[in-house]
Amino acid sequence: MTTTTARLHKVNDTWELLVDEKPFLILGGELHNSSMSSSRYMSQVWQTLADSGINTVLGAVSWEDIESREGEFQFTELDVIIEGAKTHGLRLIILWFGSFKNGKSSYVPAWVKTDPQRFPRMYIRDADGRLANSGVLSIFHDKCYKADARAFTRLLQHLRDNDKYRTVIMVQVENEVGLRFDSRCRSAVAEKAFKSPVPSELFKFIVTKRQNLHPDFNYYPGDYLETLGKGGRNWEEVFGQSIWTDELFMAYHYARYVEYVASSGRKEYDIPLFTNAWLARPGEAGAAAGGGTPGEYPSGGPVSTALDIWQRFAPGLSFLSPDIYTAPYSETCETYSHNGQPLFIPEQRRDAVGARQVWISIGTYKAIGTSPFGIDTLKPMVNHFVEAYKLLKSVSSLIIHARREGQQIVGFAFENPPLPGQVDATPEFTIGFKDYQVTIDRAFVFGKKAAGYGMIIELEPTKFLLVGKGFKAEWKSRSSTLPYTDIISFLEKSVDVETQELRTERVLNGDESNGGTRANMPNDDPDYGDAIVPVLIPARTGIAVVQVFSLPNEEV
Structure with missing residues (x-):
């Protein structure tokens, strides 16, 4: 490890995170919320984390832990934790639990919680329409964001001065901000802001950038742009009376709050x-x-619906990230690549489904990294990320090279086949490469098909790198004059740890390619069904290089 601060770097249209000035693919795991409050607890899980295939741990540092008494900062536990990560060869991403965590203010210090006159709260309408204290710090009062910013700045100053080996590579500012149980704050100061003219910086941005706004932004009346141009109108007069207007109002103020905190810290580090x-x-x-x-x-x-507002009014943030649990995975990756920002998934499912889905974000969407939540309580024998991350780690240099060279990459995940009468949520699909259409589906078996995952990289127009398990690929020339396609070679590969070069393990043919018609990348335990002849082989390295060719019809 060196003393170079991690930074984001763009090569052509692809973002990279440079760590020690080298491209770094984050194979992360997020701890439970309270895990990093105790270095003693962490000392019991470091080795398990290191053995699981992750290279980066995401964990919370809370405002209440570092400033339990106003103006007195304590970083002893954090320093021991940083040293523990470094000792085990792991990087850290710190999650700042300051004013907001999952829409609440549960991690602010007691001296903030118990002083609502100095640190006011936001108010909501309850189920009976009565005003109720939300318990959440007000985004409309400067004492709140200034106190948060002071603590966050001290944290970043401490990292700058004490994390000598730059073990910490990124910092998340707050966690899943926003107001719950109402669409906007109903306090007197918030009502005054809502009934005031829409800020000129906001409507100028919308008017100027309206052609490039995310499609989900368009929840407003068709004539709102005309109304915007007149100026001097309040939020409902411009955008109409709706929960989407309320959300836009809150997004603008939340973004400015978080921006104040983020930019204050970034000035120091x-x-x-x-x-x-x-x-x-x-x-x-x-x-x-x-x-x-x-x-x-x-x-x-x-x-x-508010992504553009955040990108414009919180420029101190390098990017905005989705926590993907129930939302459509591919669609969400597409959304959070909006305006060409880096894609990073700090939270997602930690089960087998989640372990398969990372191949989509890292493959197709060129994510700088992924991270399942609750990694420290996941038993090794049921941790599906062990296999996924170890395979991704082995080919990470190849993925980074392909991105830099502009080689086409497609990542995919297949879930277990549906029951009769159900719709297949992950059916076979066909992707177009330069000279070939490639149809990708679950691996061929004689018995019941199973889940699978992987990625395909086009090394050359006729040469492809296949990584993963439980899928098959079939090629067809895109030229109508070349109707016959076959496989020239199907080579099982592994990656030399020292040189990062591919080396051939076996030359696959015959049964493994069905006579040259497909490349089958089996699972560890393919289902033979009732087949008498065991022509299927189990997975081994999960890496192969396939070269194909096509021919015209001959005159006969």
Whole structure:
């Protein structure tokens, strides 16, 4: 490890995180909320984390832990934790639990919690329409964001001066911000702001950038642009009376609040900063994910309807990240690549489904990294990320090279086949490469098909790198004059740890390619069904290089 601060770097159209000035693919795991409050607890899990294949740990540092008494800062536990990560060869991403965590202010110090006159709270309408204290720090009072910013700045100053080996590579600012149980704050100061003219910087931004706004932004009346141009109108006069107007109002003020905190810290230590989003998911409201309308999910957070507002009014953040639990995975990756920002997934499912989905974000969407939540209580024998991350780690240099060279990459995940009468949520699909259409599906078996995952990289127009298990690929020339396609070679590969070069393990043919018609990348235990001849082989390295050719019809 060196003393170079991690930074984001763009090569062509692809973002990279440079750690020690080298491209670094984050194979992360997020701890439970309270894990990093104790270095003694962490000493018991470091080795298990290191053995699981992750290279980066995400963990919380809370305001109440570092400033339990106003103006007195304590970083002893954090320093021991940073040393523990370094000793085990792991990097850290710190999650700042300051004013907001999952739409609440549960991690602010006691001296803030117990002084509502100095640190006012936001108010909501309860089920009976009465005003109720939300318990959440007000985004409309400067004493709140200034106190948060002071603590955050001291944290970043401490990292700058004491994290000598730059073990910490990024910092998340707050966690899943937004107001829950109402679409906007109803306090007197918030009502005054809501009834005041829409800030000129906001309507100028919308008018100027309206052609490039995310499609989900368009929840407002068709004539709002005309109304905007007149100026001097309040939020409802411009955008109409709706929960979407409320959300826009809250997003603008939340973004400015978080920006104040982030930019204050970044002035002291220029490390990549980001914040994350609790995603909307109609019909699937839960304790920490989903909800169809603002207030069911935290209103004002960086969801798709407000993504542009956050990108414009929180420029101190390097990017905005989705926490993907119930939302459509590919669609969400597409959304959070909006305006070409880096894609990073700090929270997602930690089960087998989540372990398969990372191949989509890292493959197709060129994510700088992924991270399942609750990694420290996941038993090694049921941790599906062990296999996924170890395979990704082995080919990470190849992925980075392909991105830099502009080689086409497609990542995918297949879930277990549906029951009769059910719709297949992950059916076979065909992707177009330069000279070939490639159809990708679950691996061929004689018995019951199973889940699978992987990615395909086009090395050359006729040469492809296949990584993963439980899928098959079939090629067809895109030229109508070349109707016959076959496989020239199908080589099982592994990666030399020292040189990072591919080396051939076996030359596959015959049964493994069905006579040259497909490349089958089997699972560890393929189902033979009732087949008498065991022509299927189990997975081994999960890496192969396939070269194909096509021919015209001959005159006969």
